[in-house]
Amino acid sequence: MALNVNDLRNGTFFKEGSNIFLVLTYEHIKTGRGSGNIKLKVRNVRSGAVVEKSFITGARVEDAAVEKKKTQFLYKDGDSFNFMDPSSFEQFSLSDNILGDQAKYLKDGLDVILIVGEGEALGMELPLSLVYTIAETGPGERGNTVSNVYKEATLDNGLSVKVPMFIKVGEKVKIDTRTGEYVERVKN
Numbered sequence: 001m002a003l004n005v006n007d008l009r010n011g012t013f014f015k016e017g018s019n020i021f022l023v024l025t026y027e028h029i030k031t032g033r034g035s036g037n038i039k040l041k042v043r044n045v046r047s048g049a050v051v052e053k054s055f056i057t058g059a060r061v062e063d064a065a066v067e068k069k070k071t072q073f074l075y076k077d078g079d080s081f082n083f084m085d086p087s088s089f090e091q092f093s094l095s096d097n098i099l100g101d102q103a104k105y106l107k108d109g110l111d112v113i114l115i116v117g118e119g120e121a122l123g124m125e126l127p128l129s130l131v132y133t134i135a136e137t138g139p140g141e142r143g144n145t146v147s148n149v150y151k152e153a154t155l156d157n158g159l160s161v162k163v164p165m166f167i168k169v170g171e172k173v174k175i176d177t178r179t180g181e182y183v184e185r186v187k188n
Contacts, residue, residue, distance in 0.1 A: 001062075001063045002060040002061065002062060002063065003060065003061050003062070003063045004058065004059075004060055005038045005040075005055040005057070005058070005059045005060065005061060006028075006038065006057060006058065008023050008026055008038070008040065008061070009023065009026055010023055010024065010025060010026055011023065013045075013063075013064040013066045013115075013117070013122075014061040014062060014063060014064050015061070015062040015063065015064040016061060016062065019044050019046065020044070020045045020046065020064045020066070020117055020118075020122060021042040021043065021044055021045065021053075021064075022042060022043045022045055022122075022123065023040055023041075023042055024040075024041045024042060024043055024050065025040065025041040026038070026039075026040055027039040027040075028057075035056050035057045035058065036056075036057040037054050037055070037056060037057065038054065038055045038056075038057060038059070039052065039053075039054045040052065040053045040054070040055070045098065045115070045117075045122040045123050046098070046122070047097070048097045048098050048100060064117055065117060065118070066115055066116065066117035066122060067115075067116055067117070068113050068114070068115055068116075068125070069085055069092075069113070069114050069116050070085070070086070070111065070112075070113060071083040071084060071085050071086070071092065071111070071112060071113070071114045072084055072086055072109060072110065072111055072112075073106050073107070073108065073109065073110040073111075073112060074091070074108070075108065076106070077093075079095060079096040079097075080093045080094065080095050080096070081093065081094050081095075081096070081099060081103060081106060083112070083114055083121065083124075092114055092116065092120070092121035093121065094114075094121045094123075094124060098122070098123060099124060101180075102124055102126055102177075104157075104158075104159050104180075105126055105130060105157070105159070105175075105177050106157070107132070107156070107157040110130070111127075112124050112125065112126055112127075113125040126177040127177065128176065128177060128178065129174050129175060129176050129177060129183055130174070130175055130177055131172050131173070131174050131175075131186050132155040132156055132157060132159070132172065132173060132175055133155065133156040133170065133171070133172050133173075134153050134154075134155065134156075134163070134167060134168065134169050134170060134171050134172075134173060135154050135155060135156045135169070136153065136154040136169060137151060137152065137153035137154070137163065137167060137168070137169055138151050138152065148164065149164070149165050150162040150163060150164060150165070150182075151163060151164075151165055151167075153167060153173075155173075155175070159175070159180075161173075161175060161180065161181070161182055162181070162182060163182045164182070167185060171185060171186075172185070172186040173185055173186060174186055
């Protein structure tokens with residue numbers, strides 16, 4: 001099925017040849033005369049490469065038949081990450097270069113949404129925020145705390161993040177997966 005490029009938006013998948021692309025940014029540019037142009041920044045989901053593409057208004061691209069599956073992260077094996085669909089027990093593998101920065105948020109048993117097309121895993125959607133336990137951090141210093149003061153902390157999955165001075169080892173904190181920043185302390 002063909003898609004009109006005017007219908008492409010952020011998060012949409014389309015196919016060109018054997019490559020499947022995810023639209024990262026969409027921009028419609030209208031010049032004084034003639035037809036407008038559609039500028040896209042897209043990621044090739046197989047190679048992880050980010051490129052810019054432009055089309056004239058009304059051009060058509062092939063629709064990529066992708067679906068989103070709820071899966072669970074199982075383990076890391078070398079440079080591949082393994083996931084399982086809990087209902088069908090089907091397993092999927094994603095390489096490190098496709099996951100990129102998202103890989104640092106994974107921990108055993110984490111539920112994520114996998115984007116699957118043509119029988120292979122193409123990408124992953126993380127929840128907007130995740131809860132981790134503080135594994136290691138410095139002492140909370142007193143004084144000179146007129147404004148927010150942060151210190152380095154290491155989480156139970158090895159991720160390093162800045163947290164407020166009052167956070168102690170063993171406490172749970174919520175981390176924003178889009179920015180990698182501390183959101184709040186989680187009460188038990």
